Amino acid sequence: MRTIIMTAMLLALGSGTTSVAAVRIADAEVQTSLTHGRVEGPFELHSKVYPGTARRYWVYVPAGYDPSKPPNLLLFQDGQRAVNPEGSLKLPAVLDTLIEQKAIPQTLGVFVTPGNVSVRYPDTLGMQNPDHRPEEYDALSDAYARMTLDELLPAVARRWRFSADPKRRAIGGTSSGAIAAWTVAWRHPDAFGNVISFIGSYTSIGLKLGPDGTPLAYGGDTYPGLIRKSAIRPLRVFLQDGRNDLDNEHGNWFLANQQMLKALEWANAHADAEKHAGPRYDINHAWTEGTHSDADGGSILPDVLRWIWRDQQPGR
Template structure:
């Protein structure tokens, strides 16, 4: 299987970062724990992003029954979260089995690919548009194009829905919830790009000037996260946490030792899920 430039950069960053994080037992298959299913699908006819095609995976826990609409969690750059550096579906298996998480459907979505020609992302040419744009477009894509296609019953309650992502996927998760708090009430951002790529650096000021919305937000970054022409990721995430606290949001900021990878976010993912879903 070929690997895209996007994945190459992520793997290179992980190898170079020398981060002191490993997955714990909650993130590894455990004897006697029922395993859910992960099924791959394709979406080739998006109305919100015409001309794009993408893969997505749906995780269904063993405990799911169609007569009880399940919680929902959507992951941007979904393939990254299914890989062994996070094992999100395995974490769900273990925590749901122990009653530490509600029955939850996981939807792992890739960014749209509208053809070759992008030298950085290797074909995922709509990622920047979808993830870094401050608008309701991506949230509406999920609500109009993707969620109605799910082969399972999920809740309509925003308090039982979450959205998650890394880097540009992290700011994308926040934007989707910010624009549609009636649909997504919980956010997890790993190394979120709240910097000046497409105006994301404006969020702290915007949050301070806007009436509080019904959102709970988990932010993670590392002391060695990016510091480039677009901005400084640790500072940007601290500014986000400060603005959210100012407006009275329930927000958690965890800063590790690492860089712009999912190593730290993956290692603490089980505890993140306990924080996120502990009140549902």
């Protein structure tokens, strides 16, 4: 039985920041559901935004799905791992359990892989990363968001309806999948109002230098500065990272995630001090002892989803 114990509950009035209260989540919690949704797929998507790439996606359709009552939407990156019943995330089982408990509303899940440069998505990849992942996930451009909003979600919507309300839509991922999720929501808060970020790669993976050392493209380590100097987006954000995460030529992952949290907190505090009207970031975080692994995020995932949709009526 895996247990994660986190910090005591804090509510920082005016900052919009909370930390999770002494949460103990056992793997067994997501194995007790009696009512099962179905996982459809994999489907293959050939992108015009990323020509020459192929990607796969799966769709979790909750039990009792009613197209006349469009459900919430959860879009998760690295879909091959998100749907893996032997993996750390086990998202279909988590959704089964939480929906049956009426802990979260009816939710359609979409789990998408990065692209692979090939005519067809290789059957042999298994849980491995497709070869176009860094170009898509770690770039700060709008390309991945355009693929998501203009290609992937319309393909899903041809068969299944889901809410158009950004407050009822969440996008998430782990590692580079987390920064990809953040970039989509940061650029398009009108499409996604909630972000789940586990072991996020807010580091310099995407940094590209010219022959003279001039940056040609920036990496995710730029985000804390962008957050501090940009208008606040109406986003609810959950950050998780472990103190034993990576430290390499791209950066220090745990420090990078702490910088993200500090930037979001500062943006709220500054807006309050200046008496600015408008939204504030709704922030929650969990610092664990883990490494660069999905394990800790997977262990707290049920409570993260409860927190994301805590103000919605169960079963809506």
